Amino acid sequence: MTNSLLKPAVQQTPGRFGLIGGVGPDASSDLYMRVVAEYQSRLDGAYPDVVMHSIPLPAELEQAFVRGHFDTTEESEVDRLLTQSLDVLEASGATCVGLACNTLHTYLRPLVRDRDVTLLDMVEAALGRLRDSGYRRVLLLATAATVRSGLYSERAAEFGVEIVAPDEAGQHVVQTAIMDLLRFANPDEPAAAMREYAAALPADIDAVLYGCTDLTALRDHDIFPVPVVDSLSCLTDACVDYLSQDVTATASA
Known part of the structure; x- marks a missing residue:
């Protein structure tokens, strides 16, 4: 029974x-x-x-x-x-x-x-979140491979979003932070470097997208003056x- x-x-x-x-x-x-x-x-x-x-x-x-x-x-x-x-x-x-x-x-x-x-x-999910949150001009922080591939930029218009890539100096900062985080480094040091970069953020950016999941380790650090969307979440x-x-x-x- x-x-x-x-x-x-x-x-x-x-x-x-x-x-x-x-x-x-x-x-x-x-x-x-x-x-x-x-x-x-x-x-x-x-x-x-x-x-x-x-x-x-x-x-x-x-x-x-x-x-x-x-x-x-x-x-x-x-x-x-x-x-x-x-x-x-x-x-x-x-x-x-x-x-x-x-x-x-x-x-x-x-x-x-x-x-x-x-x-x-994950890319569709992140673009959907950006659209639903009303963000229109978004700075993409990701690996050089992701930025070059157009994973986000090629589909952004479907979601009413404009994706902006960092300049060469900014991409170097992001790339270095990603490599440091990949080695399970203390996130405080990459966060400090990113904070310096954030100080020069263009005024027309209304959100930042962490388009690399290794950057998720920085989610509890107050870095940017605009909202941050984490692709992993x-x-x-x-x-x-x-x-x-x-x-x-x-x-x-």
Whole structure:
């Protein structure tokens, strides 16, 4: 005889979130913890269904994409690693996938198109947040690879947003901060350097976008005179929105 106390009051059918990790392990861990906390706050302490695959990324390859100096061989290796991770996650039953790295969305998007999983796109989530918050002229702080790729600038107009890139000196400050944070350095030093850069922020900028998840470590530092939107928190909300939709719909049926 089955103990009725062990049966859930409502049959829940949440999706399974496949997290591609290992590309910025600190950011991947942060995303997981944020998703868990936000899911619990929305669903009475329940835990989400999450599986993670950590990509075995060589250090030199990580540094190459942060600096934006990929060659054809390195791009092929990135495709291979992402494909391997998607295979693992899809085989595990993941219904959606996410990646705590803006830069690699350029390579991830085409790899997901023909798969039976939903990509929770961090760039789309961040642009949506900017639009909904009423920010129109936004300074993008990200890796050189992300800035050059047009990940944000090419789609910004769809969301009524104008993306502004730092000048060469500003990009150097941002790039140095990212590399320091990647080494798990104390964020106080990168924050101080960024604060000097922020002092010369153009007057027509009404928000700053952290378009690199490693910059999330600076979220508790008061750096800019305008609001800061963190792409990782935008992805968190997109993940929890997706994962909780089936549970909420079932509970209200």
